Amino acid sequence: TVLGAFDACGGVQLACNDDFCGLQSTIRVPVFNGQTLFIRISGYNGATGFGTLTITDPAPPATNETCQTAAPVTSGSSTPFDTTNSTDDGDVSCPGSASPDVWFSYAPTVTGEVRIDTCGSTYDTALAVFDGCGGIELGCNDDSCGLQSAITLNVTSGNTYFIRVGGFGTASGSGVLNYTLTTRGTGLA
Numbered sequence: 001t002v003l004g005a006f007d008a009c010g011g012v013q014l015a016c017n018d019d020f021c022g023l024q025s026t027i028r029v030p031v032f033n034g035q036t037l038f039i040r041i042s043g044y045n046g047a048t049g050f051g052t053l054t055i056t057d058p059a060p061p062a063t064n065e066t067c068q069t070a071a072p073v074t075s076g077s078s079t080p081f082d083t084t085n086s087t088d089d090g091d092v093s094c095p096g097s098a099s100p101d102v103w104f105s106y107a108p109t110v111t112g113e114v115r116i117d118t119c120g121s122t123y124d125t126a127l128a129v130f131d132g133c134g135g136i137e138l139g140c141n142d143d144s145c146g147l148q149s150a151i152t153l154n155v156t157s158g159n160t161y162f163i164r165v166g167g168f169g170t171a172s173g174s175g176v177l178n179y180t181l182t183t184r185g186t187g188l189a
Contacts, residue, residue, distance in 0.1 A: 001025045001051060004040040011038070018044055024051075062086050062102045067133035067162050070103035075114065075181035079104065081165055082174040090164040092128040094140035099126065099167035104177060107160045112183040116163060117150035121175025124168040125149045129161055142168055148175070155181070 003025035004016040014037070020026035023044070029037060041053060064071035065086045073079050086100040108114065118125040127149035128140040138161070144150035147168070155161060165177060 001047075002042045002044055003027050004042075005029045006038040006040065009038055064102050064104065065089070067103045067130070067164070070105040070133075070162055073104045073106050073163075073177065073179060075106075075108060075179050077179055079177045079179075080174070081177055083165065083167065083172040084174065086172070088166070090128065090166065092126065092140050092164060092166070093137055094128070095126055095142045095168045099170050100172040101164050101166035104163040104165070105160055106155075106163060106179065108155045108157055108181055110181070110183050111157045112155060112181050113152060114155045114179060114181045115150060115152045117145060117178050118148040118165060118175050119145035119150065119178065121148050121173065123147070123173030123175065124171045125175060126166045126168055127151055128164045128166070129153060130164070131159070131161065133162055135162070 001024050002018045005014045005027055006012065007014055015027040015029045017025040017027045031037065039053065043049065062082060063069060066089050081102050083100040083102050086102055088098055088100055090101050116127065116129065118127055124147040126142045129138045129151055130136065131138055139151040139153050141149040141151050163177070167173065
């Protein structure tokens with residue numbers, strides 16, 4: 001098979017594929033509510049036959065897709081996340097500016113040093129921490145533990161830090177965000 005998606009009859013081709021899964025085709029097309037897509041099914045080099053067209057609706061985006069809707073997290077925790085159906089709304093200095101992202105907020109209860117990482121995630125992540133939404137970038141990392149990211153920084157009790165989890169380039173996927181806070185001179189908090 002050969003599969004194509006168009007925005008109108010005779011319109012712009014949005015996606016096309018031949019031989020994604022064996023000799024059959026798969027396409028992924030960004031969609032929005034109310035949009036009509038036109039799907040063309042054909043055969044390679046004039047091939048014909050019977051088949052099944054499967055359309056899968058996208059999962060809804062994460063609720064913490066923007067800095068303003070950041071999900072709160074605490075020290076000593078591991079928080080699962082998925083950026084697959086999210087959009088990009090964060091600009092960072094390390095690779096990952098164009099990737100889908102999700103956001104978390106972290107308000108330490110004590111002053112110390114925190115390590116935030118995505119070690120154990122299923123895709124190539126990029127991690128950034130800010131002092132506020134639209135604020136100053138305090139750290140950015142790509143590829144600290146394999147293809148996953150880690151940032152260590154000093155944090156102050158009473159402040160809130162905003163963590164953007166994205167991917168290298170335009171990568172997206174699922175993973176886990178880990179936090180370990182060490183207080184100065186007293187061990188883990």
